Amino acid sequence: MDSHDAKAVEDPRLRICNPTIAAIIGLLLVTSLGDVTRANEIKVFSGLASFYSADYSGKTANGDEYDPDEFTAAHPTLPFGTLLRVSDACNDRSVIVVVTDRGPFTRGRVLDLSLAAAKTLGMVERGTLRIVAVVEHVRAIHLRRSPSEK
Numbered sequence: 001m002d003s004h005d006a007k008a009v010e011d012p013r014l015r016i017c018n019p020t021i022a023a024i025i026g027l028l029l030v031t032s033l034g035d036v037t038r039a040n041e042i043k044v045f046s047g048l049a050s051f052y053s054a055d056y057s058g059k060t061a062n063g064d065e066y067d068p069d070e071f072t073a074a075h076p077t078l079p080f081g082t083l084l085r086v087s088d089a090c091n092d093r094s095v096i097v098v099v100t101d102r103g104p105f106t107r108g109r110v111l112d113l114s115l116a117a118a119k120t121l122g123m124v125e126r127g128t129l130r131i132v133a134v135v136e137h138v139r140a141i142h143l144r145r146s147p148s149e150k
Helices: 019-034 036-041 115-121
Strands: 044-051 072-074 083-088 094-101 109-113 129-137
Touching: 044 115, 083 109, 083 115, 094 115, 109 115, 109 129, 115 129
Parallel strands: 044 109, 072 094
Antiparallel strands: 044 129, 072 109, 083 094, 083 129
8 A cells, every 4th residue: 555545534523632642542443343352342432531629528439438649530331440541632641540430420521530640640720631541451349338238
């Protein structure tokens, strides 16, 4: 194939400006399209992430007390305990978080991050960040029961 025949296809929904991340996602998508079994194993999503307010406190949906110093996230459907590598779509910053909560509940957002994760990604001043997330590991965890439920 002549190099002039190859054309980059840009998906405006992704808006990934980091060429390394774009290349990795391209490889994942090509691998997924070529192998149906592998496609079920690879989970990549992108979009706008936000983070928990600095003064938020309370329990997360899995029963844990929210700790702003832990690397956690809220996702609408991924199982609790799932590990995600969350990357800034425009630079090399990334962080690994564990899903402990449900959310976000704001339209157009795909993930809510803990304050620690937001600081690591450099998004605190901006409030939101365009991210790419890759499911690193799915592990089931049991929800904690209150003493009255035992």
